[in-house]
Amino acid sequence: MNTIQKKIWTLVAVVLFIMVAIWIALTYYNQKTQDQYNGILQRYLRMNEVTNASQQTIASLNNYLLSPNEINLTQLDRSKRQLRSARVGVLDLRNGENDLTVTSYMNLIDSLIETTDRSVMFQSEKESEDSTKAFAEATRISKYISEMTLTLLDTELKTYDRFYRNIIEQSTDLKKFGIWMLLSITLLLLLSTYWFSLSITRPVLKLTQAARELSRGRFDLQVEVSSNDEIAFLAKMFERMRVNINNLILEIQQKAQLEHELQQSKLLLQESQLRSLQSQINPHFLFNTLDTLSKKAYLEGAEETSDLLANVAGLLRYNLKRLDRSVTLYEEVKVLRQYMEIQRTRFTDRLRFETEIDETCLGAKIPGLTLQPIIENAVIHAVEPEEDGGTIVFRIRDEGERVAVEIADDGPGMPEHKIRQILEEHAVDTEGHSTGIGFSNVVRRLRLFYGREDVIDIGSGAERGTKVILRLPKTRRLELEDEAADRR
């Protein structure tokens, strides 16, 4: 991992490296310049040395000629040695420009030494006139050497003129270079420091923003930090926390949803009850009256009328009693039969009712008064308008996990938009003479009761009639809650 500490170290190392590089370059350059200067000075010193040595030789010679003793002779020899070594030094001064002059110069030195020797020799042979003459010559030669030294210096200055100017120019250039380097290093350092600090503060800033968003309650924004340091680690942890919180919130929301659904189903039930209560004037009075009417009809020999009245009374009682609780399919089928009896009395032969019932399935739970509104719908739309009536088929089959309840008619069929309206639980305008509970109410209650959407399916073709299939799960999700509600 690229830690912040490592980043700081890198920056410092880079700066240090630059400084060291500059130091080395400058030291090297300085050394080089100094060597050059030393070389130049050396040249001048060597020439000067020759002049000095030659003058020294003349002085020693003079002393010796005045008082020719051992000490002065030794002194003279030393001077000559010095002169010889100076002559060797002159060899290095040679270059293309002064080659001839240097040769002459060295020969002059040789001549000086020879003349000196000659003077000493004449002195030892007591030919003092010749000796003095040679001394005069040596003096002249020494003077020539001094002059030639000046000439050489002059030549030197001319030859090296360009070079010296270069040195001056170079020092100006060096100054300029220093300024440029200072500027560019300053800029580079500023930029890299900016970038570097940004690489630390930007993730922190991002994290801060994420924290702020989180504190404001926005849990859906992902916390993303692209750096590669401790902050990124922190951000990752933060992100995990956010996801966890999100999951918890989701769970709570789901629970709330469930609670809400339950509430709604209860409200719907209440609504249904209210409707049925509204439609009931005085139910007990009505039941009793109907019972009395039934008995009366029986006593008067109108048995059919008596049965009919009994059915109506049963249906009404069921309606009032069963609406707010689940019933078994058996009970529903029983009520359905009573209802069909009543309708058959009304339509006589025009209504044909066929049933195929798997008796084993009749124990399944179903909300009360769900099948009757559907059948009623079929009667209203498939039998009532037709002159020669219609057939309604009622089937109950076992489909393993589920119980299929099928109500089919051979009426004119149901338009597509109406099917959609029903399935989307919109209120449908019901034709006046129903028992009051609408189709969409049934659908809603079924879905709430079983807690799933796919319990009802409506198929219809223009000629085929309408087929409503209910697929009722044998076990239902909200069973427990429902039972609890029942107990209340």
Next chain:
Amino acid sequence: MRKTVSLVLGVVCVVLLSFTLISADKVFRTSWELPSPPVGKPPQYRLVLITQEQDTPFWVKVAAGARTAAAQNGVAIEVWGSYGKDQEDFLKKIEIAIAAKVDGIIAQGLDTEGFKYMTKIQAASYGIPIITVGSDVPMVDSLRRTYVGSDQFLAGQMIARELAADMGQSGTVILLGDDSEEYYQQQRLGGIRNILAAFPRIKTEYVKTPVARERIIAATQDAMNRLPDVNAFVAVNANIADAMVQEIGRRSRVEPFHIYSFDDSPDTLSLLKQGKLDGMIEQSPEEMGRLSVDLMVRWLNGETVPLNKDGYLTDIRMLKAEDVR
């Protein structure tokens, strides 16, 4: 905005860096161009050409000829000299050359004791050959190997012939010469007299003067006062010509006089061009320089030993005023 800022920063960065690099390159890459040590093998001989009249047109030509010949022969030559006939400096140069043990000295002849001592005693003791050039000093006095230059006697004769042709069979001629009476001047004078002896009606008057300007003027004045019927002047020493002509011009018109001189002074050619001189002996300075170096090399190589002691004479011509106009 951000893009602009980073673009500007980038450009600034690049500019700064490039300037830094350029100046770094300048500082570190500058070659310390020291003069190179001498290349190739040293030249075979070191020769020195020494004159008393450095940088006069005549001696510049001699030096140029000598340099050309030196380059051809692969020897090194240095041209030393004094200015304005500084004899002391001239002799010192010769002594330096001797002490510096050059291989050969080519020197303008100077007919003085100092010069003779230098060449006869000093140079001989160091074993350095000397060739005189331009003007000669007799071999017995200087122990020179040879002489390269004009035949001054012949030059004098040419002047005299020209004079006789221009002036006619009779007249008075003033010969103005330098009082040191060097060998070459004696030769010239000898030549002139040699011819003019054949013309009994031409009277010659020899006037000696020091080379200082006012002395020349005085001498000219004096001679013209003594010989008012003078017809012609000959400046035997070319260096005298300018002051002489000036003095003549101050007294009367220059044109009627026949005035002659030699070319070994910087003034004579311009005087000739102005028409103030009627004629001038032109020598061959380049040829002198070239030939002297050639001969020296040949002698040093042992190809021509000994050199012709009478000298090697170079061309001379009479140059008349009409020719240069």
